[in-house]
Amino acid sequence: MSTSVTPESTTTTSTWTIDPAHSVAEFKVRHMMVTNVKGHFTSLRGVLNFDSADVTRSYIEAEIDATSISTRDPQRDTHLKSADFFDVEKFPTLSFSSTRFARGANGHLEMTGDLTLHGITRRVVFTVEGPTAQHKDPWGNVKMGASATTQINRKDFGLVWNAALETGGLLVGDEVTITLEIEFAKAA
Numbered sequence: 001m002s003t004s005v006t007p008e009s010t011t012t013t014s015t016w017t018i019d020p021a022h023s024v025a026e027f028k029v030r031h032m033m034v035t036n037v038k039g040h041f042t043s044l045r046g047v048l049n050f051d052s053a054d055v056t057r058s059y060i061e062a063e064i065d066a067t068s069i070s071t072r073d074p075q076r077d078t079h080l081k082s083a084d085f086f087d088v089e090k091f092p093t094l095s096f097s098s099t100r101f102a103r104g105a106n107g108h109l110e111m112t113g114d115l116t117l118h119g120i121t122r123r124v125v126f127t128v129e130g131p132t133a134q135h136k137d138p139w140g141n142v143k144m145g146a147s148a149t150t151q152i153n154r155k156d157f158g159l160v161w162n163a164a165l166e167t168g169g170l171l172v173g174d175e176v177t178i179t180l181e182i183e184f185a186k187a188a
Helices: 074-081
Strands: 013-018 024-031 035-041 044-051 059-065 093-103 109-117 120-129 142-153 172-186
Touching: 035 074, 093 120, 109 142
Parallel strands: none
Antiparallel strands: 013 044, 013 172, 024 035, 024 172, 044 059, 059 093, 093 109, 109 120, 120 142, 142 172
16 A cells, blocks of 8 residues: 655645634714714624735634623613614624625725624625734734724614604714724634
C-alpha cells in the first residue's frame, strides 16, 4: 500500500470570534423630531472567516440577543421588547450573514449581507472601517477590530409602531443608524 504525501497548503484564511466584552452593537433613532436616542445590545456573538490575502473573500455570521437591549431607561427598554417593537418573545434574536465584501468608491470596505430583525430578512450594506492590524493582548490572544455602519428604515422590518405628536410629526423616526464596534479574537 502506498501513501501519498501532499505539501502543506498555505492558507490565508483564519477563524475569528466576536469578543462580546469588547464589542458593541449600537443604534440611534430620532425621538420626537428633536434629538437622537441611542441604545445598544449587550449580548452579541459571531464568527468571521477572514482571508488576509483578499479581505473580499471573507465571510461573517453574527447574532444578537434582542432581550439584551439597553437604552438606559428601563421603561423604554420594556416597551422596545414588547410586540410594539422587537417582540422578543417571538423573535429573541437578530442575525446577520454576509453575502459579499467589496471595496467601495471611497476606499472603505463594503459588507453586504442579510439582516434578520423582527422575523424579517432584508439585504443591507455596511460601510466598514478596518480591519485593524492584528495585536497580541497581555494574555497571548491575537485580536483585531473593525467598525461598521449602516442605515435602515425600521418599517422595512415590520417595526411600525408610532404615536402622533400634538404639535405635528411622530414620536419615533423611521430611519435607524446601526453602528458596530467589533473586537475579534483569533480562534485557536
